[in-house]
Amino acid sequence: MSATGRTPPIGDTPPRLVFGPVTRAELLTYSQASGDRNPLHLDTEVAKRAGFSDVIAQGMLAMAFATRALEHWFGIDAIRLLQVRFVDSIALDSVLEASATVSSSSFEEASFEVEITIKDQKNVSKLVGDASLTVAR
């Protein structure tokens, strides 16, 4: 945990975090734990009919990785708002890397904002988001 008791400076970039590779078993486990039974994430034939070469990861799994990264960097219970766009589908075996930059910071309000990106091993953006956080207790 970092940043306990003080806001990080604008431009601060926490160390990148790696997730994955994304496996079929992981997609099934996420489907069962989340209740998202969309076959696009489980059934190769359905994914092919939708124009993909195989099943793709749940966007919400990538968003969960984003929240894990934010809590790892800035503390459990720090996130006040997170907005993400799922800008590209995440293929099987993707190795995902989360990075972030502090875009604004208010010492008086003990709050700050962060731009977060998740890219795959080909450096293609998969998730982009903005988060508002508060200084960890």
Place this chain on the structure above:
Amino acid sequence: MIQSLEHISGLSWPTYSAILEPEKIVSFATAIGEINPIYHNSMTAKAAGFRDIPAPPTYLFCIDFEQDRFERRLADMGIGLEQILHVEQSFSSIVRAVAGDEISFTARVSDCFLRKGGALLFVRIETQIENRNGPVGIMCSTMAARLDTGAQV
């Protein structure tokens, strides 16, 4: 059959409640690879100042999927699960929900529009979340539905 934009944009659903079960929260934490013990152990969570095991931030979204609620909402719009892609998601968090909390969810369509000459329908669903004491946060999900099977999002 896809419903009209007027019909979809006016949709809202009755408030429903769920008690957050610790076993399901732990399963979810495991599924997202979260190993922090506060998401797995009640004693550890309490020692860290939580009332009980906290729900991971995106966990409340999963309650939407219980009891086919998500599929039924899509059916109310005339959209099939195989037609949609999740394009945007947000949540705001006022207080952290924890295991044992009774949480209520009130969802409505907050935006709905066509793109690509009517080949794609974008729908945003906003869900207000409360516990017994007041607001917990708000979730917004934006889905794109392919009305023309060849359309690329």
